Amino acid sequence: MTSYDHTDPVIFPAGAATETSAAEAAQGEWDAVVVGGGMAGSIIAEQLGQAGHRVLILEAGPGKDLDLAEYESYLSRFYGAAVKDNQSPYPFNPNARMPRSTDTMPVRPDTPRDAFYLVQEDEYCTDTTFTRVLGGTSMHWEGKALRMLPEDFDLRTKYGQGLNWPLSYDDLEPYYRQAEAELGVSAEVEEQSYLGMHFPEGYVFPMHRMPPSYLDQTVARGVDGMRVSLADDDYTLRVRTFPQARNGVPNPAYDGGKGFVPVGAVSTSQVEEGERCQGNTNCVPICPVQAKYHAGKTLTKALRKGNVKIVTQAVASKVEIDEHDRRVTGITVKHYDALDSDRYETYTVKGTVYVLCAHAIENARLMLASDMQRMSRSELIGCNLMDHAYLLSWGLLPKPAGTMRGTSCTSGITDLRGGRFRGTQAGFGVDIHNDGWGWATGSPYTDLVELVDQRGLRGPELRRTLGNQISRQLLLAFMIDLLPERSNKVTVNERYKDALGNLKPVVSFKIPPYTMRGAAFARKLASDIFERLGAEDRTVYHRDRPSAVEHDGHWYNIVGGNHLAGTHIMGTDPAKSVVDHTQHSWDHDNLYLVGPGSLPSIGTSNISLTMAALAFRSAGHISRYLRAAKAPITVRG
Amino acid sequence: MTQETSADTELRDFVRFSAAVTGFSEFDLWGTGQAEAYHRTALEQVGPEAVRAAMAADPSAVHADPVVKSIIKLWYVGVWYRPEQAGRLDVAAWTAPGRSGAKPAVPEGGRDGEDGSSPPFVVSPDAYTEGLLWRAIGAHPSGAKAPGYGSWATPPAFEDHHEEEVR
Ligand SMILES: Cc1cc2nc3c(=O)[nH]c(=O)nc-3n(C[C@H](O)[C@H](O)[C@H](O)COP(=O)(O)OP(=O)(O)OC[C@H]3O[C@@H](n4cnc5c(N)ncnc54)[C@H](O)[C@@H]3O)c2cc1C
């Protein structure tokens, strides 16, 4: 018997996403109004609901129910879509659009107005995305769940770069554990104790690590023990698995021997499927069996308790502010009838406290569209936009290595995430991609076109060559740190509006030289690794793509990391940050901004686990705020 | 006893021809459950004359009839690429699942074929999961027919396919 046999299925309550109408929601006075039903919003709602507060979630996207029908429609839309980008499982929704990587292009005066959502007017454009459906971007995230390094929290003090956090690794450590339980993380403590990351005595992750793929093992044979010298220091590399928010084998030693019960699929007819990861290499864009964590799992818990209600198809369009005391007085919502109609009604919902969890770009967009920069002491709303810069390198291994099996990525090289070299160039993590060259070239479909159309292969030879060629593909993705820069930012502009008349986000994002020095080093390292593996380097960069960046006379393509952060950074000084260490707005007493936007730096860890830990921490503070506000003795003046 | 109609014969011929050009057995091809849908797609897209001409051509020629290429790709990934799109790596990249570093910008309108040209399309959701490509590469379609927990840790095993299997 595994602990899966004991799983008490956690099922999304039928009708919960539609039972509260926007009109009803606008009549009530809520303790907390949460904007966004993604990972951050679900955690906040679940925690506040648990503490006895009445919570309303406003969700821009559709999400009738996270039941089988809805989830399966996402899957079948994905299977049937000709253009299979990240967003292809989701219906096109003009009322709450999302960026599609296939829309990435510099917007010029003659670009059709509806061809894009994220407005980018610069030569360099990022193809980064986020998702606006119930469950948010976690519906299609990859699920890597790394902690940040202790040194990431005081980069400025240590290496004279970036910004310090108002918190330390140790301050956040208990919340990391809470987030690891919520997301269901699979990893081993021994393997993750590197570069200063530490865990309390006796801690184990909820589940054992994902087995490294055969491809990982192949790369490890060449890489383990490889020495690299960088800024007078020597580093020894090894291949290490990544902590993953997906169901594996529960660790019986978890929680002092109590073990861990994984959460499976939250939709009614899919319970028997939501078990452990099946390895269909499809984590991005959608996990067919819900082995991967998505916010629907937390949302389900929240809605089952009854204190939490949700309204979908409700686009928060304006934060209403009292000019006098600068408190938020309500959120104005445009509630649309259907995806294919631009008919909507406007409501204002009211609560004691307001929590914006619409993700980095949307939180900033909403505040800027509400003219809140005017009241910001730092004037940093929308500034310091960050995302990991990805540099791809790809090669052909001498022998089949089983590429195209397993989760998108099981292991990588993480030894260059930290070190003194960060005084001059960016650190990075390296992902070994189990899904081959797809991200870089469009493989395996492009291989098919090449072999059939260009080389004229037929019959058994075609079949054999395809198998051989694809099973030998190795793609290394370098995920490079990018520091906060004021000029990397989200703004709004009256010229660009969506179907509901909401302003679209305008993004200006350039890859700084510090990051490019890391990229140039990464490129050299990739060549060395390929050489050790006997792999033929097949990397080519294109100058004519919107992702092209020049550094030291060479061109690179830097693709988006989808780790959007930093548009309302936290700090200790209201003149230099937007929120404090609890994600409480410096400028508006009853407003919290929760999500990756609060991160003052992103280091080299995929941001969501840290964001989730911060959300748990903030939930406690918001709950205290609410208790104080509700206490009868409180006199507000 | 059953009356073989000319439509049946045509379908059989189509599958026999497809087996020769794809490298999979007729048995495999019938097993996908897609034979009729693919035959119909080819007929609708280029017309019976063109399909007949493609099947009569020497399938091994490098510069074969582009319709032959469309038919092979249809079996491999379930996508109908128009014969004029033969060799277009950018078109192939849009249709590949997953992240999109290589995907050229395709405005909403371009995807919908509003520019007058018909874009490539997936014949049906099943066509995607039944694609022969996944079997050829010893894998499984992204997102379906999962091979099971931990299966990725072992060396790859390609399905045993001998030349004689293909007739
Ligand atoms: C392809 C991809 C892969 C990724 N892989 C990883 C990974 O491996 N590891 C990792 O740590 N992170 C990963 N991420 C990033 C991760 O998904 C995000 O960091 C995370 O989902 C952010 O959570 P959030 O709750 O802040 O925002 P979201 O999950 O985006 O949720 C925001 C919610 O707000 C709603 N909303 C937006 N605007 C409004 C509005 N105006 N009114 C009402 N509601 C609104 C949205 O519909 C959505 O439901 C990945 C992202 C992508 C795209």
Ligand code: SF4
């Ligand atoms: S590999 Fe497959 S089963 Fe596992 S998490 Fe990814 S999509 Fe889900």
